[in-house]
Amino acid sequence: MKPAAFNYKKPSTLTGVLELLRESGEDSNILAGGQSLMPTLNMRLSAPSLLIDINGVDELFGISVTDNTVRIGSMTRHAELEKSSVISEHIPLINAAMPYIAHPAIRNRGTIGGSLALADPAAELPACLCALRGFVEMTSTSATRKVEAKDFFRALYETDLKANEIITAIEIPRYDQNYFSFIDELSRRHGDYAMCGLAFHAKIEEKIISDAQIVFFAVEAKPIIAVTAMRELEGAKISDVSLEVLQGAVGNDLDPFGDLHASATLKLHYAKELIKRAITSGITSG
Amino acid sequence: MDNIEQIKINTVVNGEKVEAFVEPRLSLVDFLRNELELTGSHVGCEHGVCGACSIQVDGSVVRGCLMLASQADGADVISIEGASDAGIVADLQKAFHERNALQCGFCTPGMLLTSSELLDQKKNPTRAEIREYLSGNYCRCTGYEAIIDAVETVAIDRAGSSHNGKS
Structure with a gap:
């Protein structure tokens, strides 16, 4: 189908975008990579009167590193994250997530800010950002604020982002070389939406696990931080982890919803399989 | 809706300069097919799943149905016709x-x-x-x-x- 008619503006500055957004309110949509927005417009699930294209705002693009953090402009495309040596060196979890995100042509356009703003429950990046304890920077005409990922995702497709704000950047702490990253998901075909996924991040030093972050996606309305399972791992020797106990803890942490592709029971089964794979991979990685 | 402003674009398609006024909702693939009569790119699902509308924009292959013609302003576009001829x-x-x-x-x-x-x-x-x-x-x-x-x-x-x- 073709989208309903809309107007289109492409400001070249952030101020220009924010002013347009303030004037137009909820009648407008921000066009970032468009890889989720355009399908909803084409199917007429949404019919805004104005699209504000932010592809012309240079300051929203690019990756930079400071002593403590990696800062990723919200318009940085998945393909750039996939190829970036800064990302693979400092936050390999994001790098490892890329092949799971749709297909190459989608990654050539899709952006990290767009993915976070949409907050699809089956998306990889919201879960990764939670596992990395990153921050989302949001800007309006009056203020800039940062919110930690776990507080940013609120409900199904619902985030802390207000109608007069856009995501301007993502900040992720730099972790040392002792951190282990793992991401895996189960889907019907490569590039399809996950039926269940896991982003795992932990320090493994001399085989002892600390600071573990276990975040499941595509199981509930938003990324789920598996706190009971994380407690089970704290201070444990990785080769001595009882998978049975850990999988039991995952069962306590999750209350999956069933969907067209997988029932709640199946999703829970997959979640337990994925945590097993994470631990196994952690053991082999040394 | 009233008052839809047409967007002026300057783009290079298969090495040729193109200047056009487009409706904002016009997709890049529909622009190529219907305005420029480059019908090699096909329109399948129109929601980014099938890949029939693949077009190269600024060196990267993208979905022609998920990009607006207006977004091709200033871009270098190569369709299958251009890739084939070259x-x-x-x-x-x-x-x-x-x-x-x-x-x-x-x-x-x-x-x-x-x-x-x-x-x-x-x-x-x-x-x-x-x-x-x-x-x-x-x-x-x-x-x-x-x-x-x-x-x-x-x-x-x-x-x-x-x-x-x-x-």
Whole structure:
């Protein structure tokens, strides 16, 4: 189908975008990579009167590193994250997530800010950002604020982002070389939406696990931080982890919803399989 | 809705400068097909799933149905017509033909542009890598085996000829 008619503006500055957004309110949509927005417009699930294209705002693009953090402009495309040596060196979890995100042509356009703003429950990046304890920077005409990922995702497709704000950047702490990253998901075909996924991040030093972050996606309305399972791992020797106990803890942490592709029971089964794979991979990685 | 402003775009399509006024909601693939009569890019699902509308924009293959014509302002656009005329995909076209890797041909332009991007990035892809790279392009006739054979043949041929060139 073709989208309903809309107007289109492409400001070249952030101020220009924010002013347009303030004037137009909820009648407008921000066009970032468009890889989720355009399908909803084409199917007429949404019919805004104005699209504000932010592809012309240079300051929203690019990756930079400071002593403590990696800062990723919200318009940085998945393909750039996939190829970036800064990302693979400092936050390999994001790098490892890329092949799971749709297909190459989608990654050539899709952006990290767009993915976070949409907050699809089956998306990889919201879960990764939670596992990395990153921050989302949001800007309006009056203020800039940062919110930690776990507080940013609120409900199904619902985030802390207000109608007069856009995501301007993502900040992720730099972790040392002792951190282990793992991401895996189960889907019907490569590039399809996950039926269940896991982003795992932990320090493994001399085989002892600390600071573990276990975040499941595509199981509930938003990324789920598996706190009971994380407690089970704290201070444990990785080769001595009882998978049975850990999988039991995952069962306590999750209350999956069933969907067209997988029932709640199946999703829970997959979640337990994925945590097993994470631990196994952690053991082999040394 | 009233007062829809047409957007003026300047773009280069297959090496030729194009200046046009477009309706904001017009997709890039509809612009190529309906305004420029470049009908090699096909419109399938119109929501980014099938890959039939693949177009190269500023060097990257994108979904022509998920990009607006207005967003092509200032861009360098290459459709299958341009890639074909320039000979960039000639060996792929020949291999697809010889291996019978197309039947109705609807998916073929997208398959060719996507395979071409893969081979530009990776000289010796495995069959699994070819399959994964093409996973966003649907074929409903031949199945994928012949397509992967054809791409693999070209990868091997190109690797061989560049090796010969060096020695």
